[in-house]
Amino acid sequence: MKSMQQGTISRRSFLKGAALTGTGFTIIPRRLLGGPGYTPPSDELTKAVIGVGSMGLGHLNYPGRTLAVCDVDEGHLKNALSRCQSHVAGYRDFRELLERKDIDIVHIPTPPHWHALIAIAAAKAGKDIWCEKPMTRTIGEGKALAETVGKTGRIFRLNTWFRFTDTFYGFGTTVKPVRKAVEHRLLGWPLTVTVNAATGFNWKFFWSGRTDLTPQRVPAELDYDFWLGPAPVKPYHPHRVHSSFRGYWDYDGGGLGDMGMHYLDPVQYILEKDDTSPVRIAADAPQQHPDACGSWRRIELTYEDGCKIILDGDNTDTAAPFISGPEGSLWPGLRSDISHLEEKLARLPDPEPRCIDFHEAVRTREKFALNEQNGHRSCTIVNLAKTAVQLNRPLRFDPVSQTFIDDAEANRLACQPLRAPWRL
Amino acid sequence: MRYRSLCIGLLITGSAAQLTAQIGTGMEQQVRTLVSRWPAEDGTRMQAQADSLIGLGPEAIAILCRILPGTGEGGDPAPQYALHGVVHTVSLPGREKERRLVTDALLTCLASDCSVPVKAFILRQLRLCATERVIRGVRPFLTHPLLCDPASQVLATLGGPSAMDALIAALNRSGADCTVTLIRALGGFHDPDIFKPLAPFASSSDTDVREAALDALAATGYPPAYDLLKKIPVTASRSELTDAVFRLLTFAERAVDQGYSPLAETICRDILAAGSDDASPQCAALSLLVRIGGPSVQSDLLAAADSPHRDLQAAALNHAERLAGSAVTARWIEKMGSADPSLQVRIITMLGRRGDRTALPLLIQSVQSADAGVRLAAATAGARLAGDDFLPELLHLFKHADSSQAAYLKTLILSAFSPEAFSELASALPLLPPPSQVAVIQALGVRRLYEETAAVYAGTASDVPEVRLAAMRALSRLADTGYSERIISLLRYNESPDEIAALQEALVMSSGGSSNGILAAVASMSEDERINFLPVLARLGDEACLAAVTRDARSGNLPLRRAAVRALAAWPSPAALPVLSAIAYGNSGTEEKEAAVDGFLRIASADPGEPETLFSRLAAIAPCCTTEARKKILLKTFAEVHSSAALDLVGSYLEDPVVAAEAAVAAARIVSTDAFPVTDTVTAVMLRALYRCRDPYVHEQIAAFLEAHAPSRLAYRPLFNGEDLSGWKRHEHLPGHGLAGRWFVEEGVIVGMQDPPGQGGFLVTEEAFRDFDLRMEVKIDWPFDSGVFLRVGPDGKSHQVTLDYREGGEIGGIYLPWVRGFVHHNSDAASLFARAEWNSLRIVCLGEPALIRVWLNGQLITDFQHTPESTAGVPAEGGIALQVHPGGEGFENSRAMFWNITIREIR
Known part of the structure; x- marks a missing residue:
């Protein structure tokens, strides 16, 4: 069945009345959709939080009436329940939680190796999903998750938001004026983005794993086998779990895994690359251990059209603009070599409005601004970077089939089997 | 004969073994040497180092496997890095030969007797570089638990x-x-x-x-x-049911791949027909039907659009959006006729995204719908499809919009319209209801459509306040100097605070930075009329403006004067500092003086310039800064001036109980540069700061500073020599009882007892002290009443730190004898006082009115700041006394014992 092409038409042709297709969203607030015959659903949506360690506790305060929490660590579970009202139920097994009919939305602040599995189960169980970043640990999981969410008609969001709100870290302004400048080609094309401390971003290399672990006794309150879930069985050590799991490839991907989506999802949005992926990836890093994540010096991801993202972990390019094209550049604080930039931006049409209220999206069934489609693509940038660092050689990627070209090992890293009995 | 051949055989075997051993050792050594270089510094070196290892042959890999630990088992990780690097290297295209060598070697290791964790490691590495060759070697482990x-x-x-x-x-x-x-x-x-x-x-x-x-x-x-797969048990739980249904869908998807589409279609339709609590399976079934294609997909989608499940409805429409062709569009247009308003909204939205302009007539028609949601959806879709061409419809909606609808339409036009369309909207302004006028005017301002300034300006004459205000605000984005005169006349007589603020902003923006026109206009105005213009002059901030506002700050007209002072306080440059200072010190009213001081502080801190300049400015205004907030601002700013003069001034604030702690922090910051000249005066100030400091981290810093520069200041000296009472004497002039008591030294300890029984007194130092840090050890028999008295004057008036050790007695209270008694009670510390043991006591007495802090056994039990009222009558310096209290039941044989009495003076 031939489907409509995703629009890459610029705003200018939109103004001339040409068709703009693609994943545009309506933002008509529900209250304007009233009128006779329209029955608004019950007031507050309900939620459950799976994974109530430190991030998960924060999710308790997110919108939505909490009905249930779940964790494989008895201590975490008790702690979370003590902060909740008495009607909130505690579960050790998320599959029991998903059976409940009264839960609308499932929050998933577990470590990343669980995200795809739980989210897919939640989608099949008819729940909408608020998933922590990174969306998935591997590209293969991301494909499966995006596909499942799409075909089951679920509303999905990730817990990063800089593409549509908030000051973009050390860049100092929101992303909107940058996107606008790009949309209207004020900087020219193609563009290069540099993400480093000088442009306002910290790559958090402290999320490194240890290679000197020795087996430790599993604490009584932790169900370690369940915590591992689909990940391979390796001897227990406290550094693998809870507050330091980010240092291990089996569960996450170091600072890239932690901050990658926060930094790179807005970059993908700015570069208008929500429906594609880089085609060439190169990394410079000390060799990575098969189990423990380490630091890296530099990663470059290049798109087919020449747009480039530079992750400058070493902060060597201290004078680099955040974004640069043949006709202009932008530095933090929206400093630019383009004269009267603010003036020029003001006179140009705004980017298309999007739905940025998740509960609104759940009620109207409109895709949220950051969803399983564009989120998978930006998570793919992160996972491509991880793979390049692990293999330490240049890679080529096909954005359509979402596989590596001429590199079987890279594809084996992108698609990893799960430990039985778990499956996506 | 046999014996000889045997021997020779042994000999040969022996040397072969020796030889093997030699080769073995040599190879292992080589491997270990190579392994010690791992992890590699980068990718290129990784491959080069891997090649070195591979080049040594399969035995090298075997040795590698022998020396590597399993993951998480401890041990040297270098061999793990090495093997991992080798695996990466041989996985590259073109390296098939090396790959065979390595995988064969790994299989050999698997077959050997290495540990399970090591085998697990090897298997995981094997997964990355495996070819069909490995199947045989891996097979045995498929049944290993x-x-x-x-x-x-x-x-x-x-x-x-x-x-x-x-x-x-x-x-x-x-x-x-x-x-x-x-x-x-x-x-x-x-x-x-x-x-x-x-x-x-x-x-x-x-x-x-x-x-x-x-x-x-x-x-x-x-x-x-x-x-x-069809067999779903009747007793299936909800999750089993979900699993079973999705299994069928997976089956159906695969069936399509295998060419069994009709079966797949049947499954999908069954699922759609069955319905369920939640629509996930149905949405998935619908997706698969769409994927399969087939002539009835359209009907399936149209039917699904009628589902009571919103998500199935939405899914149907999402699919419809992606189906090409105007025939599809037509069927959905047809569907509109039987759809309720919420479905109509979805259909319209979908049509807007499809990009098929044949839907336009429907959209134009829907703009007239009775349902507001439908109308707005049509506007959105139309704007998306047709952009400027949809202007007539949007205009129509604007003509009937309420304020929230108008706000929505505004966001629509801001992302959709060209300047030409805005122009038409601007000329239609007079025809629109007020909320829409507001929305359009706002949009014109946001978009900086200078071409439409006249239309926006016309809005300032509206009868409707919201419209007027919106127009005035938009003018700040649009107006140029050509509009200055008009804005001036609008501002001159205006009395609405919001409008005044908007017009002031507009005047500033339209002035182009030049104040001439405004000053000329203002010069001819009455005093009351000028008030609105002063903030504008403050924003422009040039010399002429300053002169004008300064004049007004001396006016006899009170409101004008006040407004002028406020304007000066908001000045954007230090040029206003002299006049603000004059006002602060002058004889203006309190309100003006306060405003002037705050303004001065703000400007001086915002534009610090050279540290000396900053300091001299702030030092000049310091006497006017009498409130806690202002003192804190001063101190915070002084903290950045690394000069002795700054430290001196900050030092004076150490005696101000309200901001003493902040002064200590500022002092610490001031001296924290390498080049700061450290003198006696400086260390004296820092010692005081040490005691005023409440921040443990800063306290550490100051202590370190003093240890480095003036360790002698930190030294404690003994007040009691451990042998006799030299340096101490009985106080002879206590009013009332208290000239008795027996004091003696026994085994290195000062002992005080009542003598005669029922009578007590003070043992006081001959030296007088003012500010100090006193330490001692105390043991008191139960029950007894003692105390440590500070700054004891000739008549005994002093501050007592109570050591009243009996039922209901207080430890660490502050009592002023012969003055006003208790100024601070302490009922908690008694429980910390150890019976029949030595207790450590530390008393800090600092400043006048005094700060008295007491620690008992390391814990802070008293933290008391005197006021002038509470301390009146007590001298500012005097001796330190120990007490035996007269009277008391059971006191006759009790002793108060003291030793290890040392003092650090804070001078």
Whole structure:
């Protein structure tokens, strides 16, 4: 069945009345959709939080009436329940939680190796999903998750938001004026983005794993086998779990895994690359251990059209603009070599409005601004970077089939089997 | 003969063994040397180092495997890095020969007797570089309880018939431990040939086995599997039901791949027809039908659009959006006729995204709908499809919009319209209701459409306040100097605070930075009329403005004067500092003086310039800064001036109880530069700061500073020599009782007792002290009443730190004898006082009015700040006294004992 092409038409042709297709969203607030015959659903949506360690506790305060929490660590579970009202139920097994009919939305602040599995189960169980970043640990999981969410008609969001709100870290302004400048080609094309401390971003290399672990006794309150879930069985050590799991490839991907989506999802949005992926990836890093994540010096991801993202972990390019094209550049604080930039931006049409209220999206069934489609693509940038660092050689990627070209090992890293009995 | 050949045989064997051993040692040494270089510094070196190892041959790899630890088992990780690097290297295209060498070597290791964790490590590495060659060597581990997971993953990754056969064979001989693992591994194969071996497991009593088998069978898409998958037990739980339905869908998807589309379609339609609590399976079924294609997809979508499930409805429309062709559009337009408003909204939205302009007539029509949601959806879709061409419809909606609808339409036009369309909207302004006028005017301002300034300006004459205000605000984005005069006259007589603020902003923006026109206009105005313009002059901030506002600050007209001072306080440059200072010190009213001081502080801190300039400015205004907030601002700013003069001034604030702690922090910051000149005066100030400091981190910093520069200041000296009472005397002039008591030294300890019984007194130092840090050890018999008295004057008036050790007595209270008694009670510390043991006591007495802090056994028990009222009558310096209190029941034989009395003076 031939489907409509995703629009890459610029705003200018939109103004001339040409068709703009693609994943545009309506933002008509529900209250304007009233009128006779329209029955608004019950007031507050309900939620459950799976994974109530430190991030998960924060999710308790997110919108939505909490009905249930779940964790494989008895201590975490008790702690979370003590902060909740008495009607909130505690579960050790998320599959029991998903059976409940009264839960609308499932929050998933577990470590990343669980995200795809739980989210897919939640989608099949008819729940909408608020998933922590990174969306998935591997590209293969991301494909499966995006596909499942799409075909089951679920509303999905990730817990990063800089593409549509908030000051973009050390860049100092929101992303909107940058996107606008790009949309209207004020900087020219193609563009290069540099993400480093000088442009306002910290790559958090402290999320490194240890290679000197020795087996430790599993604490009584932790169900370690369940915590591992689909990940391979390796001897227990406290550094693998809870507050330091980010240092291990089996569960996450170091600072890239932690901050990658926060930094790179807005970059993908700015570069208008929500429906594609880089085609060439190169990394410079000390060799990575098969189990423990380490630091890296530099990663470059290049798109087919020449747009480039530079992750400058070493902060060597201290004078680099955040974004640069043949006709202009932008530095933090929206400093630019383009004269009267603010003036020029003001006179140009705004980017298309999007739905940025998740509960609104759940009620109207409109895709949220950051969803399983564009989120998978930006998570793919992160996972491509991880793979390049692990293999330490240049890679080529096909954005359509979402596989590596001429590199079987890279594809084996992108698609990893799960430990039985778990499956996506 | 035989014996000889035997010997020779032994000899040969012996030397061969020796030789092997030699080669063995040599190789192992080489390998270890190479391994010590891992991890590699970068990718290029990784490959080069890997090649060195591979170049040594399979024995090298074998040795590598022998010396590497399993993950998480401790040991040297270098061999793990090395093997991992080797695996990366041989996985590259063009390295097949090395790959064979390495995988063969890994299989040899697997077959040896290395530990399970090591084998697990090797298997995981093997997964990355495996080829079909490895199947044979991996097979035995498929039934190993601990290794079947990594082993089966190797085969699952490989794929292909040989791997599949190996898994099936293993399944037949495996124990229960590995069954599920093997079945799951087979689940990735999607090959009809797994049907026969797996079918029996589909009815296993073990849930995990059964589910794994059914999943794997579903993945084959092989029609005979359908019968097994259809069987959903009546007693199925909700999740079992969900799993079963999705298994059928997976089966259907695979069936399509295998060419069995009709079967797949039937399954999808069954699921759609069955309905369910939640629509996930139905949405998935619909997706698959769309994927399969077929002539009735359109009907399926239209039917699904009628579903009571919003998500199925939405899914249907999302699919419809992606189907090309105007025929599709037409059917959905037709559907509109029977749709309720909420479905109409969805259809319209979908049509807007489809990009097919044949939908436009419907959209134009829908703009007239009775339902507001439909109207707005039509506007959105129309704007998306037709941009400027949809202006008439948007205009129509603007003509009937309320304020929230108008706000929505505004965001629409801001992302959709060209300047030409805005122009038409601007000329239509007079025809629009007020909320829409507001929205359009706002949009014109946001978009900086200078071409429409006249239309916006016209809005300032509106009868409706919201419209006027919106127009005035928009003018700040649009107006140029040509509008200055008009804005001036609007501002001159205006009395509404919001409008005044908006017009001031507009005047500033339109002035182009030049104040001439405004000053000329203002010069001819009355005093009251000028008030509105002063903030504008403050924003422009040039010399002429300053002169004008300064004049007004001396005016006899009170409101004008006040406004002028406020304007000066808001000045954007230090040029206003002199006049603000004059006002602060002058004889203006309090309100003006306060405003002037705050303004001065703000400007001076915002534009610090050179540290000396900053300091001299702030030092000049310091006497006017009498409130806590202002003092804190001063101190914070002084903290950045690394000069002795700044430290001196900050030092004076150490005696101000309200901001003493902040002063201490500021002092610490001031001296924290390397080049700061450290003198006696400086260390004296820092010692005081040490005691005023409340921040533990800063306290550490100051202590370190003093230890480095003036350790002698930190020294404690003894007040008691441990032998006799030299330096101490009995106080002879206490009013009332208190000239008695017996004091003596016994075993290095000062002892005080009543003598005669019932009579007490003070033992006081001959030296007088003012500010100090006093330490001692105290033991008191129960019951007894003692105390430490500070700054004891000739008549005994002093501050007592009570050591009243009896029922109801207070430890660490502050009592002023012969003055006003208790100024501070302490009922908690008594429980910390140890009976029949030495207690450590530390008393700090600082400043006048005094700060008195007491620690008992390391814990702070008293933290009391005197006021002038509470301390009146007590001298500012005097001796330190120990007490035996007269009277008291059971006191006759009690003793108060003191020793290790030392003091650090704070001078």
